[in-house]
Amino acid sequence: xxxxxxxxxxxxxxxxxxxxLQCAYCSNPLELLKANREMxxxxxxxxxxxxxxxxxxxxxxxxxEPTLRPDLELIxxxxxxxxxxxxxxxxxxxxxxxxxxxxxxxxxDHVQLSFQGAHAATTEKIGNHRGAHEKKVETASAARxxxxxxxxxxxxxxxxxxxxxxxxxLALSLGAERLEIANVQYAGWALLNRxxxxxxxxxxxxxxxxxxxxxxxxxxxxxxxxxxxxxxAIYPKPCMGGWARDAFMVAPDGTVLxxxxxxxxxxxxxPRFGEGEGRSSLSEIWHDAPAFNAFRGTDWMLEPCRSxxxxxxxxxxxxxxAMALAGNAAATDPACxxxxxxxxxxxxxxxxxxxxxxxxxxxxxxRIGAIGS
Amino acid sequence: xxxxxxxxxxxxxxKPKLRRHVRLHYDPVRxxxxxxxxxxxxxxxxxxxxxxRLCDGExxxxxxxxxxxxxxxxxxxxxxxxxxxxxxxxxxxxxVTL
Numbered sequence: 001x002x003x004x005x006x007x008x009x010x011x012x013x014x015x016x017x018x019x020x021l022q023c024a025y026c027s028n029p030l031e032l033l034k035a036n037r038e039m040x041x042x043x044x045x046x047x048x049x050x051x052x053x054x055x056x057x058x059x060x061x062x063x064x065e066p067t068l069r070p071d072l073e074l075i076x077x078x079x080x081x082x083x084x085x086x087x088x089x090x091x092x093x094x095x096x097x098x099x100x101x102x103x104x105x106x107x108x109d110h111v112q113l114s115f116q117g118a119h120a121a122t123t124e125k126i127g128n129h130r131g132a133h134e135k136k137v138e139t140a141s142a143a144r145x146x147x148x149x150x151x152x153x154x155x156x157x158x159x160x161x162x163x164x165x166x167x168x169x170l171a172l173s174l175g176a177e178r179l180e181i182a183n184v185q186y187a188g189w190a191l192l193n194r195x196x197x198x199x200x201x202x203x204x205x206x207x208x209x210x211x212x213x214x215x216x217x218x219x220x221x222x223x224x225x226x227x228x229x230x231x232x233a234i235y236p237k238p239c240m241g242g243w244a245r246d247a248f249m250v251a252p253d254g255t256v257l258x259x260x261x262x263x264x265x266x267x268x269x270x271p272r273f274g275e276g277e278g279r280s281s282l283s284e285i286w287h288d289a290p291a292f293n294a295f296r297g298t299d300w301m302l303e304p305c306r307s308x309x310x311x312x313x314x315x316x317x318x319x320x321x322a323m324a325l326a327g328n329a330a331a332t333d334p335a336c337x338x339x340x341x342x343x344x345x346x347x348x349x350x351x352x353x354x355x356x357x358x359x360x361x362x363x364x365x366x367r368i369g370a371i372g373s
Numbered sequence: 374x375x376x377x378x379x380x381x382x383x384x385x386x387x388k389p390k391l392r393r394h395v396r397l398h399y400d401p402v403r404x405x406x407x408x409x410x411x412x413x414x415x416x417x418x419x420x421x422x423x424x425x426r427l428c429d430g431e432x433x434x435x436x437x438x439x440x441x442x443x444x445x446x447x448x449x450x451x452x453x454x455x456x457x458x459x460x461x462x463x464x465x466x467x468x469v470t471l
Contacts, residue, residue, distance in 0.1 A: 007402050009414055055402035057414055083398050085409040110394045110411045149394035151411055172378060177394070177467050178411065220380030220465035225412070 005244070005287055005296070007055025012249035012260065015044065015075070016064040020093045021127035022365035023116060025155055025197055026189040028064065029263050032368040038252040039273075041071040045078045047250065047273050050282040052082035060112075062089040064252070067099065073106040080107025087112060089153075092139030093132050100139075100146035111143045112151040112180070117159075118166030126159060128365050140174040151178040156207065156229075157197035158356075164207050168214045172222055179222060181211055183229035187261035187320055189366045196361040198352035204232050231345045235310065236317025236333035243295035243319060248286070256285045258292055261320035265329045268294060295319050295330070302330055304338040383434060383461045387471040390430035395468050397425060410468060424459055428469050434460065 017032040039047070048059065059079055066072055067090055079086045088103065092113045100111075113136060116126035120133035143150050152171040156164065164181065171179040183204075186194050199207075208228070215224045230237065240247050244258040254273040257263060263270065268291040271280045286292060294300065298311050305316045316322075317333020325334045325348075326341050334341040355361040364370070381387075391397065396409045406422055408415040417425055423444060427437045438456050442449040463469045 053402075055400070057398065057400060057407055057409055083396075085396065085398075085411075087411055109396065109409070112411070147393065149392065149411070177392075221378045223467050 006246065008051075008244075008246055008248055008286060009056065010058045010060070010247040011051055011056045012060045012062055012247070013044070013048075013066075014062050014064060014249065014251050014260070015066045015069050015072070016252050017368060018068045019063055019065040019091060019366070020068075021065070021091050021116070021129050021132065022367055023127050023155075024189060024193040024363040024365055025126070025157055025184040026366040027185065027187045027260055028366065029188050029261075030192060030371040032064075032366075033252045034368060038069075039254045041074055043254060043274060044071075044075055047254070047282065048075070048078050048084065049082070050273075052079075052084050054282055054286060056084060058085040058087065060087045060089055065091050065093070067095050073102050076103055076106040076108050085109050090114070090139070091127070091132075092136040093127075093129060094135065095139055095142070097142075100142045100148060104146040104148050108148060110151065111148045112153050113140055113143065114153040114155065115167065115170065116155070118154075118163035118170050122160050122163060137174070140176070144175055150174065150176045151180055152176045153180045153182065155182050155184050156199075157184045158199040158203065159197070161199045161203045161207050164210050165214075168210075168218075168222075168224070172218075176222065178225065180225045180227070181207075182225075182227035185227075185230060185318075185321075186324070187264070189364070191324060192364055192371075194348070195352040195355040196363050198231070198349055198356075199229070200353060201232065201349070204229055230318075230321065230335045231349055233335045234337045236314050236321075236335040238314045239318035239321075239333075242297075242315035244286070244292040245296070245315070248292075254279075256282070256289070258295075259318075259320065261318075262291070264320050265323050267329065300330055302332070304336075304340075305332050308338065381464055381471045383457055383464065383471055385433065385435045387434045387460075388430050388432065389428040389434065389437070389460050389464070389469045389471055391425065391428050391469055392467060397422075408468070415468075421459065424456060425469075428460075 016038055017028055076086050086108050087110045088108055089112045115136055117123040123133035124130055154167040184190050184197055211226050240259045248258055249260050250256050255270050256273050257270050270291050271285045271289045301316055305311050317335055319329045321333050322331040323329040325344055332339040334344055394411055398407050398409050400407050408417055427440060438449050438453045441452055464471050
């Protein structure tokens with residue numbers, strides 16, 4: 001007998017792993033799927049219908065680069081028919097003229113555009129793509145011309161942290177309603193490149209001061225959301241708002257996971273959406289899949305979480321970070337000051353600084369087939 | 374050219390309107406009205422909903438408080454400060470335009 005859980009509100013759909021950029025901070029898994037593993041248009045549409053039935057109100061269309069899917073307009077229209085809010089998360093490179101108008105006509109609600117740097121040279125270096133910055137500026141303007149609201153996303157790390165003030169000016173100049181300054185979280189390719197991405201403490205402190213000053217100065221002018229860096233934290237983030245609590249994600253091949261890095265937890269097997277042998281409906285997955293129930297609520301918690309009064313504030317933090325740093329997905333996220341392994345975070349910052357000083361911290365760019373099968 | 378942007382302050386003649394990226398949506402699964410925005414879903418209470426429904430770009434702030442005063446059988450000057458604070462906050466959070 002399955003227990004009835006509250007319905008999910010949000011869903012991240014990684015429509016494809018293909019991407020024109022090769023950012024070393026990407027949170028996608030190291031084993032990227034090729035195009036022939038992606039679900040068809042009909043499968044995605046069926047998934048979104050079931051998601052709406054289940055209670056999903058908001059879908060983030062991401063990847064890889066979602067605009068590489070020629071059926072994106074059909075997918076957006078499918079969501080719009082059900083009143084589901086659609087947010088396109090794009091790198092904004094190589095999008096054909098007129099595509100934004102088509103997406104707007106199909107019912108797209110919002111565009112989130114990433115910038116790897118506030119300056120062209122940084123954007124090119126991080127994404128390993130020539131001319132990327134100018135293309136992104138043009139993309140912002142195309143989204144605007146189509147009447148679409150815009151968030152600029154700035155993933156922060158050592159190589160662009162000192163540009164934070166310029167990111168704020170850039171977002172203002174592009175007419176964005178919102179700027180998301182998000183310190184890189186070390187999952188997937190970012191974990192592989194941790195030593196090359198980790199900022200030093202002074203840079204983090206400068207960044208926090210600049211962002212807090214801008215948030216006050218731009219109150220009512222532009223919203224700035226700030227995702228602070230885990231490794232410098234006292235308490236962990238409520239990752240995904242709690243495991244399988246109000247959101248989930250779907251990989252290009254229809255594998256459904258509680259978060260985008262959950263595949264790194266070896267004890268869990270993740271269900272595939274679909275019909276037929278070995279596939280499940282979204283409702284079966286949400287309510288019954290053992291991987292979804294593994295860390296739901298608070299019953300699974302160990303000490304110090306088990307007796308902590310913050311357990312329903314941060315839900316123990318990130319399970320994948322616990323796996324990566326504590327070797328146990330049920331452990332307290334070492335980002336928490338109460339974790340016996342909290343000092344390891346500081347040790348990893350020092351390790352990155354040493355690697356940087358020794359010049360052994362070069363990027364491993366994200367490429368399909370570069371690692372794994 | 375960079376557009377000069379500044380914070381907008383509510384005035385009597387302002388005609389608040391839900392922003393394009395914000396949508397009121399009746400959710401049959403939870404039997405409740407949700408306000409959908411890029412990263413968040415809000416669950417406005419009954420009073421909030423009544424205000425938001427009048428944010429249609431046609432009712433002025435003054436007309437909104439008149440209408441709500443009738444609905445709630447309360448003096449307009451008693452509700453205007455709360456309604457004004459609500460609209461200013463939602464404008465500052467980029468949910469309505471003034």
